Amino acid sequence: MLDLLQRTLEGLLEAGPYALIGLGLTISFGVLRRINLAFGATALLAAYVGSWLHVRWGVPPLGVWVAVIVITVMVGFYVEWMCFDIADDSVMAMRRQSSVALGLDAREASVLAASFALWMQIEQVAVNFQPNHLHPFPDLSSKLNFDWGGIDLRPDRILVFLLTSGLIAGLSIWLKHSQLGLGIRALSSSQAAAQVCGLNVLRLRYIGTAVSCVLCGLASCAVLSMDGQVTPMFGMWVLLKGLTCALLGGLGSVRGVLGGAVLLGITEAHAQSLWGPIGRDAATWGLLLLALVVQTRPLKHPFFMQRRFE
Amino acid sequence: MNNALCITDPGIGFYTQWIILALMGLSTWLVLLTGRVSLGQQAYFGIGAYAAAVVTVMFNGSLILALLVAWLIGVIFSAIISRLLQKLNGLQFALATLAIAELVRLGLSSWTWRSTHAKGYEVGPDGVHGFREIRWLFENQMGPETYLSLSACILLSALFLIWKISQTKLGLSIQSVGFDSELASVQGEPVAGLQTLTQTFAGGVGALAGALYAHQATYIEPAVFDVMLGIHAVGYAMLGGLATPLGPLLGAAFDLGLLEAARIFEGWRMVIFGGLVALFLRWRPGGLLNHAALSQIKHFFIQRRKPDEHSKFA
Amino acid sequence: MLEIEEIACSYGKIEALRKVSLKANPNAVTCLLGPNGAGKTTLMMSLAGILKPTHGSIKFEGQNLIGLTPSQIVQRGLALVPENRLVFPALTVRENLMAGAYLRKDKPGIANDIEQQLHRFPRLRERIDQLAGTLSGGEQQMLAVGRALMSRPRLLMMDEPSVGLAPKVVAEIFGIIQKLHHEGTTIFLVEQNVHMATKVAQHFYLLQQGRVTFSGTPDQLAGDDLVKRAYLAGQSATA
Numbered sequence: 001m002l003d004l005l006q007r008t009l010e011g012l013l014e015a016g017p018y019a020l021i022g023l024g025l026t027i028s029f030g031v032l033r034r035i036n037l038a039f040g041a042t043a044l045l046a047a048y049v050g051s052w053l054h055v056r057w058g059v060p061p062l063g064v065w066v067a068v069i070v071i072t073v074m075v076g077f078y079v080e081w082m083c084f085d086i087a088d089d090s091v092m093a094m095r096r097q098s099s100v101a102l103g104l105d106a107r108e109a110s111v112l113a114a115s116f117a118l119w120m121q122i123e124q125v126a127v128n129f130q131p132n133h134l135h136p137f138p139d140l141s142s143k144l145n146f147d148w149g150g151i152d153l154r155p156d157r158i159l160v161f162l163l164t165s166g167l168i169a170g171l172s173i174w175l176k177h178s179q180l181g182l183g184i185r186a187l188s189s190s191q192a193a194a195q196v197c198g199l200n201v202l203r204l205r206y207i208g209t210a211v212s213c214v215l216c217g218l219a220s221c222a223v224l225s226m227d228g229q230v231t232p233m234f235g236m237w238v239l240l241k242g243l244t245c246a247l248l249g250g251l252g253s254v255r256g257v258l259g260g261a262v263l264l265g266i267t268e269a270h271a272q273s274l275w276g277p278i279g280r281d282a283a284t285w286g287l288l289l290l291a292l293v294v295q296t297r298p299l300k301h302p303f304f305m306q307r308r309f310e
Numbered sequence: 311m312n313n314a315l316c317i318t319d320p321g322i323g324f325y326t327q328w329i330i331l332a333l334m335g336l337s338t339w340l341v342l343l344t345g346r347v348s349l350g351q352q353a354y355f356g357i358g359a360y361a362a363a364v365v366t367v368m369f370n371g372s373l374i375l376a377l378l379v380a381w382l383i384g385v386i387f388s389a390i391i392s393r394l395l396q397k398l399n400g401l402q403f404a405l406a407t408l409a410i411a412e413l414v415r416l417g418l419s420s421w422t423w424r425s426t427h428a429k430g431y432e433v434g435p436d437g438v439h440g441f442r443e444i445r446w447l448f449e450n451q452m453g454p455e456t457y458l459s460l461s462a463c464i465l466l467s468a469l470f471l472i473w474k475i476s477q478t479k480l481g482l483s484i485q486s487v488g489f490d491s492e493l494a495s496v497q498g499e500p501v502a503g504l505q506t507l508t509q510t511f512a513g514g515v516g517a518l519a520g521a522l523y524a525h526q527a528t529y530i531e532p533a534v535f536d537v538m539l540g541i542h543a544v545g546y547a548m549l550g551g552l553a554t555p556l557g558p559l560l561g562a563a564f565d566l567g568l569l570e571a572a573r574i575f576e577g578w579r580m581v582i583f584g585g586l587v588a589l590f591l592r593w594r595p596g597g598l599l600n601h602a603a604l605s606q607i608k609h610f611f612i613q614r615r616k617p618d619e620h621s622k623f624a
Numbered sequence: 625m626l627e628i629e630e631i632a633c634s635y636g637k638i639e640a641l642r643k644v645s646l647k648a649n650p651n652a653v654t655c656l657l658g659p660n661g662a663g664k665t666t667l668m669m670s671l672a673g674i675l676k677p678t679h680g681s682i683k684f685e686g687q688n689l690i691g692l693t694p695s696q697i698v699q700r701g702l703a704l705v706p707e708n709r710l711v712f713p714a715l716t717v718r719e720n721l722m723a724g725a726y727l728r729k730d731k732p733g734i735a736n737d738i739e740q741q742l743h744r745f746p747r748l749r750e751r752i753d754q755l756a757g758t759l760s761g762g763e764q765q766m767l768a769v770g771r772a773l774m775s776r777p778r779l780l781m782m783d784e785p786s787v788g789l790a791p792k793v794v795a796e797i798f799g800i801i802q803k804l805h806h807e808g809t810t811i812f813l814v815e816q817n818v819h820m821a822t823k824v825a826q827h828f829y830l831l832q833q834g835r836v837t838f839s840g841t842p843d844q845l846a847g848d849d850l851v852k853r854a855y856l857a858g859q860s861a862t863a
Contacts, residue, residue, distance in 0.1 A: 198698025
């Protein structure tokens with residue numbers, strides 16, 4: 001029984017960084033209405049640059065964190081420019097009342113495929129930059145555990161979980177009550193209407209991308225600082241966790257991301273103990289698939305009353 | 311680097327490899343025809359590879375039987391998956407196919423079924439270590455030229471079938487679904503059925519590609535059937551062109567022939583290929599052989615033929 | 625106030641507008657009529673900065689508008705009520721109105737204007753916290769008009785405000801247009817509903833296949849046989 005509780009709590013604490021990554025993808029989806037499959041590769045490249053700065057130049061942890069966040073944003077802008085200018089639905093949306101304008105699915109396919117291709121491009125750049133398998137990252141992990149009646153918990157993970165929850169609450173408030181938040185939500189609801197109202201769509205898109213990338217960078221730093229190292233699998237890890245949390249939470253819901261992350265963390269913890277690492281990965285993909293297949297609300301459909309960023 | 315995507319034989323085997331990758335691209339292209347993106351056709355490639363290898367290695371079946379079984383299993387699996395994912399919209403469908411492909415890969419990583427070959431060594435799928443000793447071609451003295459001919463027959467048959475269907479009402483219906491599924495639906499087209507039918511056929515093509523690959527490579531492992539292979543399949547279809555089934559062939563030729571063959575791109579192949587795919591999608595979303603290019607090519611040949619017709623009656 | 629000189633606009637090789645010239649006078653309602661495919665919405669999108677004309681000029685109070693972004697055009701004092709309403713379906717009525725005033729910095733002024741729109745459109749007040757996507761067509765049209773007015777435009781452009789609405793609701797919308805005109809708002813209206821348009825507009829243009837084929841008052845419109853045959857098809861414009 002104690003083991004079960006231990007695993008559940010460990011899984012719960014894993015939810016912190018998962019939620020941050022999921023939040024980044026949610027903002028990206030909310031603003032751009034597109035899934036950015038290059039998200040994980042972006043995080044990997046930035047993490048490798050951070051590791052290089054730390055090992056080669058002795059940059060302290062704070063400097064590494066800042067560098068990781070900045071690189072994530074820069075690469076994110078590159079992906080945004082390469083992929084997401086393709087689908088400009090403003091004119092078509094104005095001409096047809098149907099929510100699926102002529103060729104929109106084809107454009108969506110193009111955008112998804114483009115980000116898919118950039119995933120591999122960016123990952124290859126990262127691997128060429130740092131060819132080894134293991135790369136040190138500033139280790140800020142706690143060396144002591146809290147012991148609560150037989151339950152061992154790491155204080156660094158507790159801290160990350162609490163900070164993430166606070167960040168999500170803050171982000172929700174910002175999106176709901178600030179002018180910029182209104183602009184991002186308006187753009188997410190209808191790009192065509194946003195243009196007509198005079199919102200600077202390009203600026204808002206890049207702001208949304210920047211926010212999404214900052215969250216991803218923060219999450220990467222939090223996870224890697226607890227592990228003390230980065231490997232080539234980190235990119236896929238980031239994308240998989242982020243996608244699953246975001247989809248479980250009902251893509252577009254900020255509050256839902258935390259719930260999705262908790263569910264994912266707990267599922268993984270138990271799957272790992274039952275079936276090992278392959279079982280854990282299978283559980284994650286399985287949960288993602290389940291979230292997609294049983295989701296009752298459509299992923300993107302402004303006319304189906306989905307409130308974004310609630 | 312992934313074996314399926316690397317040139318393992320600079321001779322005749324190169325062309326066989328090109329055909330295998332072209333079939334993979336064709337499998338993705340077929341799904342794109344219905345207006346959906348599949349990021350997981352590598353699942354059928356993997357299933358076909360393992361199924362065919364089991365038939366020839368563990369049951370001493372013939373290659374033709376192995377190809378048939380691989381095709382059948384690919385078709386059945388893709389029919390089930392298509393039905394399961396029918397109600398998903400474009401984005402959900404793409405992500406779900408990726409998830410399924412990864413689950414298949416993880417499943418193959420866990421699958422162990424060992425037996426002793428007549429010659430005394432152990433054969434069969436061995437989890438993450440893969441499936442070795444797929445030596446049917448060597449044991450039955452099928453040379454690379456014969457294997458190339460067999461592979462070419464399969465590819466040409468698939469292309470012929472696609473071309474034939476495209477000339478029929480069924481083909482037109484499938485294309486209309488790809489252009490706008492809602493419009494097609496209000497015209498009375500059975501959108502779900504057409505998508506399932508096309509995706510099922512696509513799964514079979516992918517499985518055949520995997521079966522051919524397994525016997526050419528003689529060794530397969532789950533790591534081969536990963537996201538990288540899926541991206542290449544999508545890239546071939548989108549780079550080569552969506553307007554014709556020759557598009558994926560062109561895309562595969564470009565990748566394998568130009569990038570892999572040219573040593574100057576060593577280690578940077580994916581950087582260039584990935585960037586090119588994204589650039590093409592940005593500025594030429596229909597790929598090299600898009601509808602406009604195809605029209606121009608047809609027009610060119612029609613114009614060339616016209617002066618000959620005039621001279622006949624001069 | 626608004627001067628359009630020989631603008632041309634294309635979608636690829638298809639010419640949607642060919643040397644269109646027209647004017648909108650201050651404090652007046654100017655109406656552009658035309659059948660489907662005439663180029664009316666194309667013209668509106670050019671005015672809003674969403675489409676770039678290939679030739680010609682668009683001047684508003686002497687300032688050239690070509691090359692400006694939609695955001696800059698709204699800042700210059702033009703606001704568009706687009707065809708098919710185009711509200712923000714996932715935002716509430718209040719948030720839609722606030723989005724209309726996105727470029728303004730005066731919070732008290734924005735709050736006052738929201739109150740003014742709710743007074744003008746009482747039905748929106750009842751649904752202030754409701755998602756715009758759940759409103760009826762007529763309510764969405766009111767919301768689109770209210771949202772456009774939130775930017776305090778000097779020229780209000782309305783693209784087929786009656787399309788897809790029940791006759792009773794159409795009458796209500798045109799009543800609002802008349803009221804706005806009496807309040808001094810300059811309106812550039814695009815319509816297919818000739819009958820209702822003649823009740824509110826002081827000057828008409830007729831657009832056919834990308835060209836202006838008529839310019840005149842409502843009486844001239846009713847009396848022109850060519851216009852009647854080509855567009856009104858025997859209907860009386862002033863019935």
